[in-house]
Each structure stands twice: as C-alpha cells, then as structure tokens.
Amino acid sequence: xxxxxxxxxxxxxxxxxxxxxxxxxxxxxxxxxxxxxxxxxxxxxxxxxxxxxxxxxxxxxxxxxxxxxxxxxxxxxxxxxxxxxxxxxxxxxxx
Amino acid sequence: xxxxxxxxxxxxxxxxxxxxxxxxxxxxxxxxxxxxxxxxxxxxxxxxxxxxxxxxxxxxxxxxxxxxxxxxxxxxxxxxxxxxxxxxxxxxxxxxxxxxxxxxxxxxxxxxxxxxxxxxxxxxxxxxxxxxxxxxxxxxxxxxxxxxxxxxxxxxxxxxxxxxxxxxxxxxxxxxxxxxxxxxxxxxxxxxxxxxxxxxxxxxxxxxxxxxxxxxxxxxxxxxxxxxxxxxxxxxxxxxxxxxxxxxxxxxxxxxxxxxxxxxxxxxxxxxxxxxxxxxxxxxxxxxxxxxxxxxxxxxxxxxxxxxxxxxxxxxxxxxxxxxxxxxxxxxxxxxxxxxxxxxxxxxxxxxxxxxxxxxxxxxxxxxxxxxxxxxxxxxxxxxxxxxxxxxxxxxxxxxxxxxxxxxxxxxxxxxxxxxxxxxxxxxxxxxxxxxxxxxxx
Numbered sequence: 001x002x003x004x005x006x007x008x009x010x011x012x013x014x015x016x017x018x019x020x021x022x023x024x025x026x027x028x029x030x031x032x033x034x035x036x037x038x039x040x041x042x043x044x045x046x047x048x049x050x051x052x053x054x055x056x057x058x059x060x061x062x063x064x065x066x067x068x069x070x071x072x073x074x075x076x077x078x079x080x081x082x083x084x085x086x087x088x089x090x091x092x093x094x095x
Numbered sequence: 096x097x098x099x100x101x102x103x104x105x106x107x108x109x110x111x112x113x114x115x116x117x118x119x120x121x122x123x124x125x126x127x128x129x130x131x132x133x134x135x136x137x138x139x140x141x142x143x144x145x146x147x148x149x150x151x152x153x154x155x156x157x158x159x160x161x162x163x164x165x166x167x168x169x170x171x172x173x174x175x176x177x178x179x180x181x182x183x184x185x186x187x188x189x190x191x192x193x194x195x196x197x198x199x200x201x202x203x204x205x206x207x208x209x210x211x212x213x214x215x216x217x218x219x220x221x222x223x224x225x226x227x228x229x230x231x232x233x234x235x236x237x238x239x240x241x242x243x244x245x246x247x248x249x250x251x252x253x254x255x256x257x258x259x260x261x262x263x264x265x266x267x268x269x270x271x272x273x274x275x276x277x278x279x280x281x282x283x284x285x286x287x288x289x290x291x292x293x294x295x296x297x298x299x300x301x302x303x304x305x306x307x308x309x310x311x312x313x314x315x316x317x318x319x320x321x322x323x324x325x326x327x328x329x330x331x332x333x334x335x336x337x338x339x340x341x342x343x344x345x346x347x348x349x350x351x352x353x354x355x356x357x358x359x360x361x362x363x364x365x366x367x368x369x370x371x372x373x374x375x376x377x378x379x380x381x382x383x384x385x386x387x388x389x390x391x392x393x394x395x396x397x398x399x400x401x402x403x404x405x406x407x408x409x410x411x412x413x414x415x416x417x418x419x420x421x422x423x424x425x426x427x428x429x430x431x432x433x434x435x436x437x438x439x440x441x442x443x444x445x446x447x448x449x450x451x452x453x454x455x456x457x458x459x460x461x462x463x464x465x466x467x468x469x470x471x472x473x474x475x476x477x478x479x480x481x482x483x484x485x486x487x488x489x490x491x492x493x494x495x496x497x498x499x500x501x502x503x504x505x506x507x508x509x510x511x512x513x514x515x516x517x518x519x520x521x522x523x524x525x526x527x528x529x530x531x532x533x534x535x536x537x
Binding site: 001003004006009010012013016039042043044045046047065066067068069071072073076082083084085086087089090091092093094095 | 141144146208213253268269374382386
C-alpha cells in the first residue's frame with residue numbers, strides 16, 4: 001500500500017466545515033515564552049499546527065480531528081481549544 | 096433526608112440529561128429509560144457515532160448483559176479468536192500467536208467500528224424512550240448553591256438551558272464537563288497517549304487468507320518495539336469484516352522526549368516490512384485519532400458530585416495491561432453502575448453526591464471496577480523504557496543465534512542467550528526487577 005501524506009489521509013474523511021467560527025485560538029506570546037509550539041506541531045496527528053518562519057504557530061482548524069492531543073501538550077493557557085459547534089467538524093463514517 | 100435536595104424543588108425538563116452518545120452515554124441512557132426515567136441524550140455530532148473513534152476491540156460480555164442479542168443484532172465486525180503479541184524490531188519479529196477455540200464460544204471480544212456501532216446503540220435508546228438531540232454541543236453545566244455546596248442542575252447549549260435531577264457526563268476523554276466542575280485536573284503527559292489510526296479496506300477473502308481466519312473469526316495484533324521507533328506505546332492491527340483498523344498509540348511524554356513526529360511514527364509502522372504485506376493492495380477509507388487515558392486507576396478521581404456523575408473515558412476509565420487494552424468494556428460497566436446509582440438516588444429523592452454514591456459502589460464491585468484496582472501498577476510498569484526496544488531485540492538476537500546456521504559450530508541455547516544478553520544494554524538486575532514488577536503489575 002502506498003504511503004499517504006497527511007493531507008491525502010485527511011482527504012479520505014468527511015468534514016462539515018464551520019466557515020464562520022474557528023474552534024482553536026493560539027496565544028502566540030505564551031507559546032513563544034513556553035516553547036510548547038514544537039510539541040503541538042509534532043504531536044498533532046492532523047498537522048493542524050505549523051511553525052512559521054517568524055516563530056508563530058499558524059492553525060488549519062478545518063483539518064482538526066478533535067482528539068485533544070494539542071491541548072494536552074500545550075502549556076496551560078497557551079491554547080484555547082474546544083469542540084466545534086454542534087454538527088460541525090469531523091464526521092466519522094467508520095470510527 | 097433532613098434537608099430537601101435543591102434539585103427536587105425546581106422544575107426539571109428531564110429526570111436525567113446524558114451528555115455524549117458514545118458507549119457510556121448510550122448504555123447509561125438506555126438503562127435509565129428502561130427504569131422508566133425521562134432521559135435526554137445530547138450529542139454534538141450530526142448523528143450518534145460521528146465523533147467517536149476507538150482502536151477497535153470491545154470485550155463484549157458486559158454489553159451482552161445489557162443487550163442479550165448484541166452479537167446477532169449489533170453491527171459488530173469480527174469475533175476475536177486470534178491474539179498475536181509481537182515484539183517488532185527493525186530487522187526481526189518475534190511473536191506469540193495465541194489462537195483458542197475457547198474464545199469462539201462464548202464470544203469474548205469483537206472488533207467494532209464506532210460510526211456503525213453507536214448509531215445502533217442510539218436506536219436502542221430511542222426504542223426505550225430516550226429523547227436524542229444530535230448536533231447540539233453542550234457549552235457548560237448549570238450549577239447553583241445547594242444544601243451541600245455547589246450542585247449541577249442542568250446544562251447550557253447556546254441559548255438553551257435544560258434542567259434535570261442528574262447530569263451524566265459521558266463526554267469522552269477530554270471531558271470539558273469534568274474539568275469545569277473540578278472533578279478532573281490537568282493530567283501529566285505520562286498519563287496520556289495519542290492514538291493514530293486508519294481504516295484500510297480489503298476484500299474479506301483477502302483478510303481471511305492473510306490473517307488465517309474463517310467466517311466471522313477475527314485477529315487482534317498488539318505490537319511493541321521498532322514499530323513506534325521505541326516510543327512508549329505500541330502498534331495495533333485489528334481485522335474488521337472487510338477492512339483493517341491499523342495504527343499506533345504513542346505516550347505523549349515519551350513522544351516529546353524522543354523528539355518524534357506522531358504522523359511519521361504512524362507511517363513508519365504502516366510501511367514496516369513486517370506490517371506492510373498485510374495491508375498490500377488496500378485502500379485507506381478513513382484517518383482518525385483519539386486521545387487515550389493511560390493512567391489507569393491513578394487517573395480516576397471522584398466520579399460523582401451533587402447532581403452529576405461521570406462515566407467512561409470522561410472518568411478516566413481505561414486500562415492498558417500491556418496485553419489487553421480496554422476502554423469500551425469499562426464504559427459499559429460504568430454506565431450500568433451509574434444507572435443503578437442514579438435510579439436509587441432518584442427513588443430516594445436525594446441526588447446529592449451522597450445519594451449518588453451507589454454508582455461508585457456498584458462500579459468498583461463489578462469485575463471491571465475490580466480490574467481497575469488489580470492493574471493499578473500496570474501503567475508505571477509499562478513506562479519502563481526497556482519494554483519498547485531492548486527486550487524485543489534480545490529475544491530476536493537469541494533466536495537469530497539459534498536459526499542462523501552459518502559456518503560456525505552451534506552452541507548450546509544457554510550460551511547463545513548469554514552472549515546476546517551481554518551484547519544487549521540489559522542487565523541482570525533489569526530482568527529481575529522487571530520480572531518482579533511485571534508479575535505484580537500485570
């Protein structure tokens with residue numbers, strides 16, 4: 001079986017995108033101060049987080065699989081993460 | 096009761112509000128509805144199951160007690176008759192292949208796909224009279240000061256408020272409710288793992304041929320070692336009817352300490368030369384992940400307060416014994432116990448923490464609850480670094496010495512083993528201490 005990139009894997013899923021509201025908010029100062037950005041980038045199975053050249057963390061919330069790993073590895077307060085609004089986000093067909 | 100319970104005086108919309116239509120939520124709602132309680136089951140996904148993902152093995156005896164026809168009626172995949180425990184090194188693989196006719200009947204474990212199973216559970220709830228509200232995210236619980244302190248009286252979702260005598264938080268491993276009410280503190284990273292999984296479609300004949308199965312038989316592979324690039328955790332491969340659930344579970348403290356990328360470890364496992372042939376020709380149909388509570392008993396704190404109980408993953412009820420990885424059966428057991436405790440509390444018109452104590456009593460008296468205590472030392476034992484690299488390589492090297500008939504004369508097995516042991520970073524004291532700790536923990 002050909003190995004698939006994360007975007008290719010995510011393309012297999014069904015998402016109900018909430019175009020009006022992101023459920024993720026990064027506190028860039030706190031991430032920088034605590035250095036937890038690296039762990040957020042490395043641990044997220046959906047590659048939601050990317051470290052930009054200027055050191056800030058950008059967020060692709062539409063890809064989120066809603067596992068909560070990022071919240072567990074982020075320093076307290078560095079990340080505001082809750083579930084998407086009802087009916088939005090990942091909709092598993094297999095699970 | 097000397098002091099009238101606060102919630103008994105106010106108007107309620109339902110006897111019980113259950114938040115989250117996973118296994119714990121559905122079973123709790125079902126059991127309560129069958130007692131004749133009015134129950135609402137709130138689910139944030141479009142439909143029950145759409146947010147839910149598991150590795151895939153459900154130890155099903157508890158579920159069969161709730162639904163006697165579970166195995167025939169529910170959309171389960173395969174019945175596990177083959178457990179394969181595998182030390183997977185970069186170049187070698189050593190396994191214990193355990194197949195047993197006694198696991199065929201009575202059935203002990205089945206593979207499930209939650210987006211298929213959970214809608215069936217929700218349907219059973221509906222038949223029993225549960226009112227299901229999909230696509231609704233509970234934002235927070237409603238509390239008020241009661242006779243014995245702060246008590247939960249309902250939930251808020253957007254502009255809407257619903258009130259009940261008891262709220263059941265079945266909102267999963269991230270339980271925002273348990274955190275909000277202070278029943279769950281932030282967990283250390285060695286208590287948490289991230290599970291990364293995909294479902295690979297293959298024709299059922301191909302699966303049966305590759306895994307040596309017939310009919311409804313299924314296989315569960317538990318893999319440790321190079322499969323996770325030595326990160327604490329392991330790989331798994333479970334057969335469904337016409338697909339394979341395959342992935343890794345990575346302990347977060349170790350993943351970060353070893354500076355690995357979760358998706359790269361996942362890819363490494365799937366493309367490992369000893370794993371890839373099982374998946375050859377398959378098509379990935381879904382990719383998902385799930386945070387896994389690995390702390391065992393140490394993660395389980397208070398599971399009830401005035402007006403609220405927490406069940407399943409939300410209560411930290413998962414158990415990794417190294418050989419069996421359990422969560423869904425504990426969800427069932429906690430939900431059944433919660434329904435008993437809540438029923439008794441409602442009958443006595445005391446839904447305070449004290450009134451709800453029957454839940455904890457029933458759960459820890461159940462075999463699942465006792466297992467949580469029996470295996471309380473397992474998580475610490477499984478954090479021993481040597482499990483994920485050194486032991487597998489040692490066994491592989493001993494066997495290599497036995498089977499590799501090169502031009503040198505053979506040596507007795509004991510000598511081969513001692514030589515391999517000397518080359519390994521393992522010391523006698525490790526064998527003794529790990530053997531002793533393992534014997535006590537597992």
